[in-house]
Amino acid sequence: MNGVGGVLSIPVTNAPEPPARRFLHMCYCCDDTDEAVDFLVNVLDMREVMRNPLHPSDGSLLGIEGEIVSGAAFVYDKRGPRTSPSVEVQEWVSPTVIGTPMRDATHVGMQSLGVAVPDLADTLNRMNAAGCTVVAEGRTDWTDRWVTVADPTGTLFDMFEDASIPAGESRMRHLRITITDLETSLPWYRGIGFEEVARHEWTTGAHVGVDQADASASIVRMRLPDEPCEVVLTQWNNPRSHGRHPEHANQAGLFRTAVGVDDTVRSYEEFLAAGWTFEREPRQVELSGTKVPDMWICFLNDPDGVPFEFVQRPRSAFRP
Numbered sequence: 001m002n003g004v005g006g007v008l009s010i011p012v013t014n015a016p017e018p019p020a021r022r023f024l025h026m027c028y029c030c031d032d033t034d035e036a037v038d039f040l041v042n043v044l045d046m047r048e049v050m051r052n053p054l055h056p057s058d059g060s061l062l063g064i065e066g067e068i069v070s071g072a073a074f075v076y077d078k079r080g081p082r083t084s085p086s087v088e089v090q091e092w093v094s095p096t097v098i099g100t101p102m103r104d105a106t107h108v109g110m111q112s113l114g115v116a117v118p119d120l121a122d123t124l125n126r127m128n129a130a131g132c133t134v135v136a137e138g139r140t141d142w143t144d145r146w147v148t149v150a151d152p153t154g155t156l157f158d159m160f161e162d163a164s165i166p167a168g169e170s171r172m173r174h175l176r177i178t179i180t181d182l183e184t185s186l187p188w189y190r191g192i193g194f195e196e197v198a199r200h201e202w203t204t205g206a207h208v209g210v211d212q213a214d215a216s217a218s219i220v221r222m223r224l225p226d227e228p229c230e231v232v233l234t235q236w237n238n239p240r241s242h243g244r245h246p247e248h249a250n251q252a253g254l255f256r257t258a259v260g261v262d263d264t265v266r267s268y269e270e271f272l273a274a275g276w277t278f279e280r281e282p283r284q285v286e287l288s289g290t291k292v293p294d295m296w297i298c299f300l301n302d303p304d305g306v307p308f309e310f311v312q313r314p315r316s317a318f319r320p
Contacts, residue, residue, distance in 0.1 A: 016270035020193030020259035022226040022318065023085035024311050025074065026113060026175055027256045029249075030153055033073050033091040039151055040075045040087060043130045044115055044123070045170045048075050049086070054093060061283060062249035063299075069093040070250075078169045082318050085172050085229050087113065088258075092250045099246065101154040101253025103135075105208040106236040107178060108304045109245035110254040112148065112156035112208075114174035114232070120145065120161035123170075127151075127159075138207030141200055142221075146207040155253045158208075174221070174230040175257060176208075177306055182220055182235045184303045189231065191276075192259065192308070194222035197230060205236075214238055224259065226318065245305040256299075256307035264296035264312040276300065279307070 030036045033051075040046045054071035062068070070092050076084040102111050117123040124134070124147060131152040140146055147159045158176060165171055179185045190196075198221045205215035216237045223230045235241055249255060261267045265282045272278060282298040296312040 015191045016267070016274050018191060018193035019261040019267040019310065020224050021315060022224050022260050023175070023229045024258040024260045024313060025086040025088040026254060027088045027090055028155060029090050029092060029097055029252055029255050031092060031097045033071060033089050036089045036153065037073050037075055039130055040089070043126050045117070045168055046075045046077050046087070048073050049081050050074050054091065061280070061285065063279065064095070064249060068095065077171050083227070085227070095250050097250050097252045098248060099252050101156065103150070103154065103156070105178060105205060105210050106239050106241055107243045108180055108241055109178060109243070110257070110306055111176045111178055112158045113172065113254065114158040114160065114176060116160045116162040116165060116171045116173045118161070118163055118165040118167055118169070120147065120159060123159065124149070136207050136209040138204065140202065140207065142198065148208050153252065172229050174232045176232040176234060178234045178236065178241055179304050180235070180241050182218055182233065185233055186220060188302050189222055189233065193224050194231060195225065197221040197223055210239070212239060226315065247305065256309065258309035258311045260313035261310045262312070262314045264298055264310045267310050268298045
């Protein structure tokens with residue numbers, strides 16, 4: 001492998017110690033923070049914890065030339081920021097948000113957020129009243145009922161029922177990503193710290209909107225060591241996975257995700273020396289209006305161009 005787009009250029013056995021400990025957030029790009037937050041809070045029973053107000057900033061941090069104007073709200077499930085990953089709702093003013101959220105399950109990239117609720121029927125009724133659309137429904141070998149729902153902006157959520165969750169709450173369960181090839185992607189994800197949970201073979205795509213009668217996919221579920229939210233890597237075999245993750249940071253829907261590391265600069269230097277490719281060097285950024293005033297971050301892409309951030313949040317910032 002040649003090191004392009006974040007792919008390892010050396011054997012995994014020579015890679016540095018995997019630095020990622022937990023998901024921090026999944027970025028949801030939109031043109032109206034309040035609308036998206038209202039949906040997450042009042043329909044999916046999450047809570048907004050902090051907000052970085054609309055402001056001008058240097059777009060080069062996100063790969064955009066010139067000044068941008070944007071802001072973000074951080075919405076967690078009700079366990080809170082020291083336990084739950086968040087949805088980073090990023091509103092784009094300049095440039096404006098482009099495109100539409102991912103809808104074709106076989107297209108490579110960030111597809112959906114998995115959310116579990118205590119009463120699925122009740123939540124689906126509330127989602128319907130809020131203007132959501134059920135895209136598909138079915139079963140898998142690890143959940144009895146899987147309902148894929150498009151929210152009012154078109155962003156997808158995989159909905160499940162878990163009766164052990166307290167009433168009026170929900171849980172972030174997974175980030176589903178369609179990939180081109182598991183053999184290429186797995187060393188990359190293991191390299192940054194993901195550990196394999198289970199493997200599955202889908203002989204239908206009905207639950208995610210793939211209506212082809214002989215549809216099939218190979219799945220690997222992975223998680224980071226400090227919390228249970230998973231990444232669901234999905235390689236479609238029939239029809240084949242196709243395309244590449246969108247390139248522009250202001251793409252509507254799910255665009256990038258962040259994982260917590262103890263020391264961003266150290267991880268960057270070690271991985272760069274080991275042959276990994278990064279999109280940009282580490283930078284210290286300020287998140288005014290939040291409880292995390294500044295931190296070091298850097299960006300790298302998985303083999304299919306899905307953007308990941310290394311964000312400096314040491315383990316001491318979280319509950320055991």
